[in-house]
Amino acid sequence: MDVDLIRCEYQGCQCTVQVPKAVIRQGKAFCSEACADGHGCGCHRGWCPSAMLI
Template identity: 45%
Template sequence: MTTTINQMKCACSPCLCIVNLSDAIAKDGKYYCSEACAQGHLDGAGCSHKGCDCNSN
């Protein structure tokens, strides 16, 4: 039996988002919901998804 994973939690630790792997931003073998998360919130921006305040880390 083969299991295919299509969605997973954003690799940004404080982020609450679930991302579709086909839409995710891949960086260093991890999947992120936004450029802000993928870049480690360097400019202080969050992912801007409703209900998620991952820029508050």
């Protein structure tokens, strides 16, 4: 299975997320609504619930 991952564009977030699951705001991709709203998802380790588990 070929999956494209992108990094969340919220400053300081370490998450990567599958492209179809990304939250897109103003042309930027975020891992969650919280990051898109400027609050951060709180993971700081790349274990966001929106991210694909590897």
